[in-house]
Amino acid sequence: MQYSFGNMISLMQISTFKKDFLVDPFTLHDEIRSELKLKIEDPGTLLIVHGGAN
Incomplete structure (x- = not known):
């Protein structure tokens, strides 16, 4: 079964x-789009992203 x-x-x-x-x-969709977006786009933020699969 795939989720x-x-x-x-x-x-x-x-x-x-x-x-x-x-x-x-x-549950935090609006907060992520407004507050977290600013931090993610900050060039001084170390951001590590990985893809996942089931």
Whole structure:
């Protein structure tokens, strides 16, 4: 059985030097589009992205 939400991210992991966070993007959609977008687009932010498959 394959679990998929098509081309939508279904879980985000965000880490700092002190803490790790798992984020449900379905419940925080508006916050991700507004607040997190600014941080991701900041050239001073180290961003590591990987693809996953079931």
